Amino acid sequence: MKNDQIAAIFTELADLLEIQEANPFRVRAYRSASRTISSTAESMQTLLEDGKDLTQFQGIGKDLARQIAEVIQTGQHEQLNELRNQVPQGVVDMLRIPGVGPKKVAIFFNQLKLESLEQLKAAAEAGELAALKGFGKKTEQGILENIDRAAEAGKRVSIAVARTAAEAVVADLLQLPEVQQVSVAGSCRRRKETCGDLDVLATASNPDAAMELLAGHQLVESVLMRGDTKMRVRLHSRLEMDLRVVPDESYGAAMQYFTGSKEHNVVVRQMAKDLGLKVNEYGVFRGDEQIAGATEEGVYEAVGLPWIPPELRENRWEFELAAAGELPRLIEVGDVKGDLHMHTTASDGAGSIVEMAEAAKARGLTYIAITDHSKRVSMANGLDEVRLRAHWEEIREARESITGIEVLCGIECDILEDATMDLPDDVLAEADWVIAVLHYGLQQPREQIMKRLMTAITNPHVNIIGHPTGRMVGKREGADIDMTTMLKAAADHGVMMEINAHFKRLDLDDIHAAAARDLGIPIVISTDSHSVNGFDVLQYGVDQARRAGLTKGDVANTKSWTQFQKLLKR
Ligand SMILES: [Zn+2]
Ligand SMILES: [Zn+2]
Missing domain, CATH: 1.10.150.110 (DNA polymerase beta, N-terminal domain-like)
Structure with missing residues (x-):
């Protein structure tokens, strides 16, 4: 806590x-x-x-x-x-x-x-x-x-809503000749799962030009407050956004200050104090003299720290890592080479096998797994043994016409409420890639939930646990899982863990993904795409991985197909 x-x-x-x-x-x-x-x-x-x-x-x-x-x-x-x-x-x-x-x-x-x-x-x-x-x-x-x-107020929006709005405003402000630097700060810059509001910082030769643009921006519903250098607007999404125009010499200090987190900044301020310095949103000061503040790097350097990626600024482990000179080089979207969770028209997806493969290829991916639902998810037209085998046959045929990308025959198989798998072992054995998931009975007591997860983890055909807790960000708590026990079992049995990149899931979360990494469990970031546009959410999964401190090496689907293949054998 x-x-x-x-x-x-x-x-x-x-x-x-x-x-x-x-x-x-x-x-x-x-x-x-x-x-x-x-x-x-x-x-x-x-x-x-x-x-x-x-x-x-x-x-x-x-x-x-x-x-x-x-x-x-x-x-x-x-x-x-x-x-x-x-x-x-x-x-x-x-x-x-x-x-x-x-x-x-x-x-x-x-x-x-x-x-x-x-x-x-x-x-x-x-x-x-x-x-x-x-x-x-x-x-x-x-x-x-x-x-x-x-x-x-008090209602938070998903990172997807926040980030999309922030990036649109930042891009438009950057078009103005009167504006020099612009960035989003706050929890959105730290890529938290949800944001309560947006903070945008800018330097500008003419602050009025920046505020005029924001006041008339298509995303903005109304201006709530407007001063000389600060403005608060309300977006149509009901999210509120603060724009602050700051002097050049304070831009880095303001970025550091308004990015937070509060807990992170308390430590930074204390480190400054120990050095006889003062850090605030205007700069780093020794007495009355400003010694840094134009850049964030300068602010961190002044207090004896390397620049810390925003996603890590939660006062969890970043200061320890920095002190040891071990700040990780965090994974980036471009590192991801495969996507191992997606749906087609065979269950509840909107794209065909070929369409999904082509769309994935267009995004630079070199391997995917088609993982439609199993029969328990009847409202999503889940597949029984017969339909699944026919579907896999279609995938094998489609491979003939698809070049430049590997397409795996996969399945998103439900772990049923009675702790059995939704499909028999001999069917699962024929799959290239088996994701086991909890969809129903998430309210069951911990004992039964753990029994279900253990069924999947000890099944020799299961490769990975998908969206492990089943939580929905801001809407539904996940299942009551003894995470330590589950992760240890997964590590023992060579089962991977998914970070489901959909912004409504982001499951595993940052803390649990870090725990999985600590146990050496390969983590896979997948989009759970239900259409050719579904791949867009990859960035949110990567954000979550970055908040967990994960590097490219911690995430299995950054590997080349040749290397990844080796992980498929258990
Ligand atoms: Zn699912
Ligand atoms: Zn799915």
């Missing part, structure tokens, strides 16, 4: 207690604990596992240390769960309105008995808020102006 997640629990606890008008000292204690946790560079979880005493930190007494341990061990806080039952979600949502904190929300909830944003809006429109003690017309007006946006 990351410090940020632990800190968020204590902030929520403080918010809910304050809404309940609990003892202000308790509220303050939780807030200060949250601040301490989120600003501590070392992982609380690691400290605890190493038997360290958390009361060494400011504001953390015995009782809080015990609560932090509870949160880390159970992922929950018992009292918080009770509070969540007592305070409706709609009341908590009110906290998203700018200028509205727990004290005001407490009054709305306790005095006016308002329980949702809609009810609050109605009360404001009726003038009930302005009539409250300590409130005025101005506060009421402010709430009315912001309440609709608050209803949308």
Whole structure:
């Protein structure tokens, strides 16, 4: 559990207690604990596992240390769960309105008995808020102006939506002669799975030209704020974007600062402090003198670090690697030579075998596996033994007309709820490439899920586990998997692990992909394409691999066909 997640629990606890008008000292204690946790560079979880005493930190007494341990061990806080039952979600949502904190929300909830944003809006429109003690017309007006946006806020969009929008705006800004440098920063630049908003930074001889372009951009729905060098817009996708035009000498420092993560930057700032320096969004300073800031490389160099790829800036392992001179050279999209997961019209795909192969070839790939669904996925027209054998025969025939790319006879075979494979062994034995997946019964208890995964891993014909957890980013939790046990078993049995590149899956995630790599498991990044355009998502899978710190050597489908072939024999 990351410090940020632990800190968020204590902030929520403080918010809910304050809404309940609990003892202000308790509220303050939780807030200060949250601040301490989120600003501590070392992982609380690691400290605890190493038997360290958390009361060494400011504001953390015995009782809080015990609560932090509870949160880390159970992922929950018992009292918080009770509070969540007592305070409706709609009341908590009110906290998203700018200028509205727990004290005001407490009054709305306790005095006016308002329980949702809609009810609050109605009360404001009726003038009930302005009539409250300590409130005025101005506060009421402010709430009315912001309440609709608050209803949308807090929703994150997928990296695909964020990255596509950011890249379009960046490319268009770069066309302006008045604009010199432009880049996206923030979580989008770090390629997180989801983004809450977008940060774009630029240098420009005329900031107004940049802002004018953004204001009229086809992706932009409205301008929310516009100053001399800073502007906030709302895109049609409901994502908000900040554009900051910064001086040349601060561009690198601003990039470093706004790319984050917060946890990463805390460490960078501390390293600077140890050297008697100060790092902020304007530059690196010794006293009043700016010694770096025009480039990010310069900022890192000033604090004694090599430039760290944005995808690694999470304060996980990047500082250790940098200190050892072992920052990896991360995999790139162009390194990928094969795609081992895709569908055709035989199941739920839109392209034929030949169309998919030609499209893959056009993208520079030299081998693919056609992996349509097995029969359990009846709504996707999954294949039974007879149809599958006929389908493979078609693939073999198609090979005659396709040159310059190897096409494997594969199958995406379901691991059934009763822990058997959806197709018999003698059929799987005829495949060139077998992906085993969980599609149904993801809610089963861990024991049964593990039994299913072990069935697949110990099956001699299975090459790889596809989208291992079955999670859907932001929508559905994955199955309850004992990841360590599963990965160890996969390593023992020579089974590979997929990073499913579709931005809705990105499964394995970065942390688990790194764990698989540590066990020497070959990782395959595949697109799960359902049409000739499906290959576009490859970049998101590669992003996830980069966040895991993977190099070309860690990813099996960067190998040439000749080399990859050797991995097919188990
Ligand atoms: Zn699937
Ligand atoms: Zn699939």
